[in-house]
Amino acid sequence: MTDKNKDALGKDLLELIQYSSNAFITGQLFTNWVDPNSKKRPPDQGDKIKVSANALVEKLMRSQPLYIRTIKPNQSKSPLEYDTAAILHQIKYLGLQENVCIRRAGFAYRNTFEQVVQRFYLLSPATFNNKNTGNEFLKESPAWWVMYLKSHNFRELLATNLKRLRVALRTQTPFWTQEFIGFGGYLALLKRLKELLEIEWREEQHDDQVLYEILRCFKALLLKEPGRESLSSKLPNPFVQLTSLLYSEKRPGDLSSRQVIIELILGIFELNYNPRxxxxxxxxxxxxxxxxxxxxxxxxxxxxxxxxxxxxxxxxxxxxxxxxxxxxxxxxxxxLRLIRHEFVKKLLVGPxxxxxxxxxxxxxxxxxxxxx
Structure with missing residues (x-):
């Protein structure tokens, strides 16, 4: 009875073989008992190959590749012999010279920011005495938030992370907000908002929640002077786009998001408005x-x-x-106040x-x- 034929046997034959008095058949060939009431097909060799292949792929995804290049100093396996021509030939065909040049330029290292900090946290005074190797510090820094907004599109953003950003914009110091804007955080928020407004259909469970948190981030910028300056620098954006959204068929379904849009439009009165x-x-x-x-x-x-x-x-x-x-x-x-009143009036009336x-x-x- 080979493995190829064993997988094709029916449940009735397998059940009959399991009650055999031969120890070799029951102990070596058919070790797993078959449930007669189960309608599930017993696993065959193809299923075992799929399971092992999936386990191998998961292990490869969790691992980090490491390339080791071995250079032989000579062909005679002598410990004191150094063949310069053979070593230079190996360096050239292995590509080590180009790799060293690229690494000197700083383009070869590909890793996440958290892993870089875990390795080089001793070089920074802010993370030198941190037992968590700077992870907690990085997740609250303006540079980390700007990197998060720039490296993820609106589909990949999480509402929980944007909520943490909104709380940081409200509670942190004005210097923190100024650093966030200086790294390009306001422009990244505008880009993510533009992506949300340009799509044809928003998913209520994810996109509307992300839109709500982004609007709250814009509202949090109104609380501090650096945030108001950044909002004034790009006028009339994003107020005209938000007004068009408010009067379009793609307007948010929940009342809280529409209320935040109205509060943002009324926030024009708090900006250093330039009539030009x-x-x-x-x-x-x-x-x-x-x-x-x-x-x-x-x-x-x-x-x-x-x-x-x-x-x-x-x-x-x-x-x-x-x-x-x-x-x-x-x-x-x-x-200027009358200008602002007329400007907000026309925004609320809509195009x-x-x-x-x-x-x-x-x-x-x-x-x-x-x-x-």
Whole structure:
């Protein structure tokens, strides 16, 4: 009875063989008892090969490859003989010279940041006396968070990690926030937010939670001066994109995310706003300002109608009202707070519906003048 034929036997034959009085058959060939009530097919040699192959792959994935190159100093196995020509030949065909040049340039070492710290933690004063070899220190540092945001796309981000980042942005010192922004943390948050807003469909269990935590991170930046400066540097982003999301079909389903978006838009009043930024926006494509009521911008004592504000209006130049600026009055300059009010108002109203503006009646569109 060979192994090839043993796997093809039915359960009834195996059960019959197991009750044999021959010790060789029951002790050597058929050692495992078969359950007659089980409908599962007994394992064959193919299943054993699959199990062993999977175990080998798992062991290889957990291990770290180590390449050892052996150089023979001579061909006669003598301990004191050194053949220079043979050694140089081995160095060339093994690629050791190129490998040394690449390692000197710093491009050959491929490892995770945590493993590098575990090996070289004695070189840093911040991790020298840390028994955990700097892992706890690294996971709370701005550089680690920026590396995490840059090396993972929005699908790979975890809401729990973003929650820890949000707590750090709220509770750490302004210097910590400044380091986070200096390493590129704000730009990384903008990139991850852009990826979330550009996808066609968001998964509620993961993507919406990641979106909520990223919005809370932006809100945490409003609490400190370095964060407000970074938000002011990229205006009107991401406020215009968030407003478009709020009025689109892909808006978040939960009320808490929409509430955070409104709070972020209202956070414009806390920024060091530059009026020059408004004139650089293509308002025709994003938000229509042709219908803005600008009577509040003019002199209250002047009864003349105020001009409409358009995309060509240069708001970087302060508006002067005759007779008030020269006399030292405060109505001569354009009030920045009113600009912010109008800006937030148009953000909350949302962009115009281009489909409704381009609608034309069918009879008017298809009418043609006839000869008679």
């Amino acid at each position: 930024v408004i004139s650089q926006i293509d308002w025709k494509a994003l938000i229509d300002l042709n219908k803005v009521d600008t009577k509040s911008f003019s002199n209250p004592q002047d009864n003349s109608p105020a001009p409409l504000l358009s995309s060509s209006t240069n708001l970087s130049q302060p508006k002067r009202v005759a007779g008030s600026y020269d006399n030292g009055g405060k109505d001569g300059l354009l009030n 115009p519906d281009l489909k409704k503006e381009q609608m034309v009646e069918f009879a008017v569109k298809t009418h043609r003048n006839r000869i008679f």
